[in-house]
Amino acid sequence: MNTVPFSLRRALLIAQNTLLEAARQKLLLFFLLLALGLVVGARWLRDFSFGAPELKFLADCGFGAMAFFGAALAIAATAQLFFSEIENRTALTLLAKPVWRAEFILGKFLGVVAVAAFFCALLTLLLMAVLRWREGELMREFPEAFAQGGVVSYGMVALGGLLQWLKLAVLVALSLLVASFAQTQLFTIVTGFFVFVICHLQYLAQDAYTRAGSWFAQNVGGGLASVFPNFQLFALADSLNAADAPPTAHVVRVALYAAGYCAVACALAVYCFRKREI
Amino acid sequence: MRAGLRTTVFVIASLAVAGMLLNRVAAPAWSAAREKQPALKLDSSMTAAGQGVTLALLGGFRALVADAAWMRMFARWEARDLPGVETLIHVVSAIDPRPAYFWMNGARIVAYDLPVWRIEAAGGFEAVTKPVQERIRREQAQQALRHIEAAMAFHPASADLWIERGSIELNKLGDLAAAAESFRRAWEQPHAPFYAARLHGELLRRQGKKTEALAWLIQLHPLQPPDPEEPKADVVLARIRALERDLGVPPARAFQPAR
Numbered sequence: 001m002n003t004v005p006f007s008l009r010r011a012l013l014i015a016q017n018t019l020l021e022a023a024r025q026k027l028l029l030f031f032l033l034l035a036l037g038l039v040v041g042a043r044w045l046r047d048f049s050f051g052a053p054e055l056k057f058l059a060d061c062g063f064g065a066m067a068f069f070g071a072a073l074a075i076a077a078t079a080q081l082f083f084s085e086i087e088n089r090t091a092l093t094l095l096a097k098p099v100w101r102a103e104f105i106l107g108k109f110l111g112v113v114a115v116a117a118f119f120c121a122l123l124t125l126l127l128m129a130v131l132r133w134r135e136g137e138l139m140r141e142f143p144e145a146f147a148q149g150g151v152v153s154y155g156m157v158a159l160g161g162l163l164q165w166l167k168l169a170v171l172v173a174l175s176l177l178v179a180s181f182a183q184t185q186l187f188t189i190v191t192g193f194f195v196f197v198i199c200h201l202q203y204l205a206q207d208a209y210t211r212a213g214s215w216f217a218q219n220v221g222g223g224l225a226s227v228f229p230n231f232q233l234f235a236l237a238d239s240l241n242a243a244d245a246p247p248t249a250h251v252v253r254v255a256l257y258a259a260g261y262c263a264v265a266c267a268l269a270v271y272c273f274r275k276r277e278i
Numbered sequence: 279m280r281a282g283l284r285t286t287v288f289v290i291a292s293l294a295v296a297g298m299l300l301n302r303v304a305a306p307a308w309s310a311a312r313e314k315q316p317a318l319k320l321d322s323s324m325t326a327a328g329q330g331v332t333l334a335l336l337g338g339f340r341a342l343v344a345d346a347a348w349m350r351m352f353a354r355w356e357a358r359d360l361p362g363v364e365t366l367i368h369v370v371s372a373i374d375p376r377p378a379y380f381w382m383n384g385a386r387i388v389a390y391d392l393p394v395w396r397i398e399a400a401g402g403f404e405a406v407t408k409p410v411q412e413r414i415r416r417e418q419a420q421q422a423l424r425h426i427e428a429a430m431a432f433h434p435a436s437a438d439l440w441i442e443r444g445s446i447e448l449n450k451l452g453d454l455a456a457a458a459e460s461f462r463r464a465w466e467q468p469h470a471p472f473y474a475a476r477l478h479g480e481l482l483r484r485q486g487k488k489t490e491a492l493a494w495l496i497q498l499h500p501l502q503p504p505d506p507e508e509p510k511a512d513v514v515l516a517r518i519r520a521l522e523r524d525l526g527v528p529p530a531r532a533f534q535p536a537r
Contacts, residue, residue, distance in 0.1 A: 048345045052377050057341050064339035181285070203308075226297025227290055233304055236311055244314070250307035257304040264296040268289050275285060 004098040011106040018111020031073040035065040062127035075192035078175040083185040116168040124161030153242035160237040166258040167234040173265035180272040199231040344374035381429035389422035419450035440464030
């Protein structure tokens with residue numbers, strides 16, 4: 001029974017510690033180097049681009065690296081940083097002190113979300129730099145094609161990075177929920193990847209069940225679509241053109257959607273973790 | 279055991295309730311996203327499922343993986359490996375349906391190259407009878423048109439796809455009416471090239487619909503952009519005059535251009 005009130009400061013201290021722990025681990029560095037290498041290297045892969053315009057191809061590679069390695073990082077880091085505390089018995093020491101389990105979960109969540117923010121921010125800035133550099137080269141090479149000025153909207157690139165981060169934050173919260181009752185790190189990682197894929201596909205299940213027409217099928221589809229967040233929502237900024245920018249209200253709605261799922265998944269993780277024997 | 283089940287049910291029920299409320303928050307953004315991205319509102323569940331899985335697993339890497347598969351297709355094309363080329367054309371479009379380039383070039387290969395390979399594999403142009411050659415050409419053209427039809431689900435406003443469709447209907451099926459309709463649809467799309475409209479008029483004329491062709495070209499004439507190579511040439515007016523001659527239009531009722 002906790003005799004001290006809930007403290008956000010203690011949660012932030014745990015988050016800070018989680019962030020430092022993540023920085024010390026090779027996992028972050030590994031994914032970061034892979035993603036950075038790909039974003040910078042995309043410049044030399046452009047000769048293999050047939051279908052998409054070159055700058056769009058570069059942006060696709062950048063966001064591909066952010067989504068793929070970001071998801072791998074979010075799931076693996078959550079599982080590793082959570083289970084390392086349990087396996088090394090530091091969780092026991094920590095929770096023997098006047099620290100709420102809710103503070104522990106919130107701290108872990110904020111710590112990994114901060115790692116994801118650092119990852120997305122760094123990649124977004126690098127992607128912007130690569131795009132700026134190549135756009136400048138193309139403008140000098142083909143001035144007539146850029147008579148109206150630059151074609152890349154850096155606001156859209158930044159928005160794309162922000163939406164990727166929101167998606168990763170939801171994935172971190174869901175991975176933490178799985179970790180809160182899972183017995184092994186491997187189970188958490190594998191389930192996390194399944195959740196990631198399901199969240200990208202859930203809208204299809206809803207469509208299919210809606211088309212089935214029956215009341216039961218529609219409710220099953222609706223239920224599935226409610227349990228798993230829709231990750232396709234976070235692809236609102238899949239363009240380099242400022243004219244394709246989504247309205248601010250839509251971006252705010254997507255941010256609220258992500259925040260809502262994070263809050264609920266974290267609250268449920270606390271609920272499960274409170275029942276868990278450490 | 280019972281406590282575990284209770285916890286699981288509670289977690290799922292809580293997520294479902296929260297999700298129902300949150301889906302309402304995101305509904306306008308989701309509707310707008312679906313409107314803008316044709317892949318998210320495909321009629322075919324199988325195609326959409328393929329797209330969803332590809333997007334989930336590859337994300338932005340789709341472009342890179344599709345390019346690699348397209349190069350592999352070229353290697354198979356050089357070896358004249360018909361099943362390999364056919365398969366890879368579909369694989370590339372499934373991995374990344376966004377560039378119209380893959381769809382159009384895929385359709386061209388299916389319509390123009392594969393019939394030649396099939397005829398050569400069956401003994402060559404000398405050995406294969408004309409009706410069989412014609413059947414093979416038609417089969418391949420129909421397959422290419424199905425490929426373009428699939429492309430239009432992803433690129434509903436692409437003039438290039440309608441032009442490609444019209445070209446195949448014209449050159450491979452000899453279907454003047456269908457080709458004329460496709461070129462007209464191409465002209466209705468944004469950023470359509472002017473020649474699509476001109477070809478529609480020409481195909482009306484070739485079908486013997488000279489009055490319709492004349493009316494079409496007359497309403498088209500003011501929209502004609504100057505030819506950068508021959509700024510003084512007025513191709514549409516020349517065709518209008520030819521049609522007026524054919525139809526016996528008296529000089530007093532002949533079309534008078536505004537410029």
